[in-house]
Amino acid sequence: MGQTLAEKIISAHTEKPVKAGDLCIANVDVTAVQDGTGPLTISEFKKLGIDKPKNPQRMILFIDHATPSPRKELSNSHMVMRQFAKETGAVLSDGGQGVCHQRLVEQYVKPGEILCGADSHTCTSGALGAFATGMGSTDVAVASALGKTWLKVPQSYKICVNGFFRKGVFAKDLMLYLIGKIGADGATYKALEFCGSTIESMSMSDRFTLANMAVEAGAKAGLFATDDKTYNFLKMQKREFDFKNIEFDKDAEYEKVIEINAEDVEPMVACPHTVDNVKPARELNHIKVNQVFIGSCTNGRIEDLRLAVKLLKRQHVHPDVRLIVAPASKAVMMQALREGIIEIMTYVGAQIIPPGCGPCVGVHAGILGDGEVCLSTQNRNFKGRMGNPEGQIYLSSPAVAAYSAVCGYIADPTEIL
Amino acid sequence: MLKGKVWKFPDNISTDHIAPGRLFHLRSNLPEFAKHVLEDADPDFASKVQKGDFIVAGSNFGLGSSREHAPQIIKLSGVSAVIAKSFARIFYRNAINIGLLLLECNTDEIDAQDELEVDVRTGVIKNLTKKTEITFKPLPEVMIKLQQDGGLIEHIKKYGDFKLT
Numbered sequence: 001m002g003q004t005l006a007e008k009i010i011s012a013h014t015e016k017p018v019k020a021g022d023l024c025i026a027n028v029d030v031t032a033v034q035d036g037t038g039p040l041t042i043s044e045f046k047k048l049g050i051d052k053p054k055n056p057q058r059m060i061l062f063i064d065h066a067t068p069s070p071r072k073e074l075s076n077s078h079m080v081m082r083q084f085a086k087e088t089g090a091v092l093s094d095g096g097q098g099v100c101h102q103r104l105v106e107q108y109v110k111p112g113e114i115l116c117g118a119d120s121h122t123c124t125s126g127a128l129g130a131f132a133t134g135m136g137s138t139d140v141a142v143a144s145a146l147g148k149t150w151l152k153v154p155q156s157y158k159i160c161v162n163g164f165f166r167k168g169v170f171a172k173d174l175m176l177y178l179i180g181k182i183g184a185d186g187a188t189y190k191a192l193e194f195c196g197s198t199i200e201s202m203s204m205s206d207r208f209t210l211a212n213m214a215v216e217a218g219a220k221a222g223l224f225a226t227d228d229k230t231y232n233f234l235k236m237q238k239r240e241f242d243f244k245n246i247e248f249d250k251d252a253e254y255e256k257v258i259e260i261n262a263e264d265v266e267p268m269v270a271c272p273h274t275v276d277n278v279k280p281a282r283e284l285n286h287i288k289v290n291q292v293f294i295g296s297c298t299n300g301r302i303e304d305l306r307l308a309v310k311l312l313k314r315q316h317v318h319p320d321v322r323l324i325v326a327p328a329s330k331a332v333m334m335q336a337l338r339e340g341i342i343e344i345m346t347y348v349g350a351q352i353i354p355p356g357c358g359p360c361v362g363v364h365a366g367i368l369g370d371g372e373v374c375l376s377t378q379n380r381n382f383k384g385r386m387g388n389p390e391g392q393i394y395l396s397s398p399a400v401a402a403y404s405a406v407c408g409y410i411a412d413p414t415e416i417l
Numbered sequence: 418m419l420k421g422k423v424w425k426f427p428d429n430i431s432t433d434h435i436a437p438g439r440l441f442h443l444r445s446n447l448p449e450f451a452k453h454v455l456e457d458a459d460p461d462f463a464s465k466v467q468k469g470d471f472i473v474a475g476s477n478f479g480l481g482s483s484r485e486h487a488p489q490i491i492k493l494s495g496v497s498a499v500i501a502k503s504f505a506r507i508f509y510r511n512a513i514n515i516g517l518l519l520l521e522c523n524t525d526e527i528d529a530q531d532e533l534e535v536d537v538r539t540g541v542i543k544n545l546t547k548k549t550e551i552t553f554k555p556l557p558e559v560m561i562k563l564q565q566d567g568g569l570i571e572h573i574k575k576y577g578d579f580k581l582t
Contacts, residue, residue, distance in 0.1 A: 118485075389457040
């Protein structure tokens with residue numbers, strides 16, 4: 001009997017091969033924390049009475065959620081993280097380097113590995129063919145200290161996407177469409193494994209968007225086989241030697257197979273206050289927007305910024321809209337500078353903020369006013385997410401976001417692309 | 418035997434409802450953070466909850482972020498258990514790791530202010546107000562083991578390693 005990607009990757013980290021439903025102790029290759037979860041991870045780590053992480057070079061501490069720090073309490077938390085890195089040899093990715101999930105795929109995670117991260121969107125690295133899953137601070141403290149964790153091997157859903165996207169449709173629309181279909185708890189405890197011709201021809205940037213949002217359907221992981229796209233992405237990061245072949249087995253057992261025809265997907269928007277409250281963008285042009293955010297671990301990559309600038313080039317941001325842009329990492333920021341994207345965006349009225357999570361987590365740099373509407377390329381629209389429970393958050397692709405910033409209301413860009 | 422009053426919540430209570438991002442700076446001060454627990458779902462909850470009370474919710478309780486501060490501040494508020502139709506995965510794991518009791522059952526017939534008596538041993542929830550009984554799903558074995566040891570950190574300290582399989 002063949003194995004699912006989840007079974008295959010986990011089995012390579014356990015004493016004997018495992019199958020879905022098994023409880024196992026698995027070796028962990030990489031652990032990660034961010035400034036919202038890192039300080040608690042460190043205090044739990046210290047309770048264990050262990051001096052150093054099992055493999056300090058592969059425990060990465062990211063300062064990305066609240067940087068530059070807007071408050072002294074957070075500055076103090078950052079100090080705790082810097083101190084821990086210094087004391088133990090763990091790796092620090094300080095403010096300005098970027099969002100943990102983008103940094104993890106750029107530099108730290110390899111195909112076939114297991115990553116435990118104290119951030120729910122850790123599943124992003126699944127696009128590299130790694131079993132990457134979000135956990136809490138205590139779990140990650142233990143995984144960092146011992147180099148292993150306990151896992152229940154998840155059942156997998158195979159998500160088969162075939163055909164070509166229509167004009168104006170992107171990976172984000174596909175993922176919102178899927179979550180709308182199966183619900184915000186439609187895949188709780190499961191691994192989503194993506195395949196099909198649409199996925200095969202999709203860029204890594206788009207695959208990261210899909211993997212990133214697996215957790216928004218409740219999933220434990222969002223997994224992809226590796227191919228030449230994976231190889232070329234790693235090569236771009238000057239680490240093609242990290243490539244490993246991770247393939248689907250034809251006879252693996254899937255709990256469910258979901259078939260999607262790419263042509264059925266149109267520009268989609270998730271409406272307040274859950275990600276599965278999805279509607280076609282064209283039905284929402286009565287919704288005026290006060291703020292548009294383009295960025296985050298979901299859609300803050302260079303491909304996203306290129307797409308956004310294509311729509312912004314035509315005219316200035318609507319006078320009633322604030323457009324905030326946060327490149328997902330320093331590398332993305334540098335590339336956007338080289339390509340003149342930052343210049344154009346600034347010229348048309350965007351506020352460019354440093355690489356990091358930006359306003360997505362509601363800590364700084366774009367908190368909504370009472371009753372204000374934000375259209376964002378991030379992954380979550382829960383009540384209060386962007387710092388104010390009276391705010392209304394809609395989610396979309398960078399194309400819908402950029403075009404809406406120009407129009408002043410939620411707008412389907414198909415007509416002008 | 419646990420006994421207390423019900424605070425009822427709907428489906429999809431997220432970690433942003435429980436531990437709002439705008440109070441990010443209170444993550445380093447959990448007792449203070451606990452004064453705001455679930456504020457965006459029920460502004461009265463934090464100030465009026467009594468030790469031993471139950472949070473009763475619909476499906477997918479705790480969806481969203483991995484922030485362990487969410488179950489931590491529920492526990493600090495004195496709640497003896499969260500009873501829901503289902504829980505989001507990371508929240509479930511976090512709660513068990515830190516020793517917050519979570520029970521899964523159909524919660525449709527439980528209303529706000531009902532008085533409940535929960536017997537973890539027999540798996541029965543008695544609704545003293547409605548004079549009904551509900552059976553909850555048995556906890557997974559790994560969870561029972563971690564709970565018995567007082568959470569994950571204590572488990573590792575006790576055995577120096579995982580002793581779950």
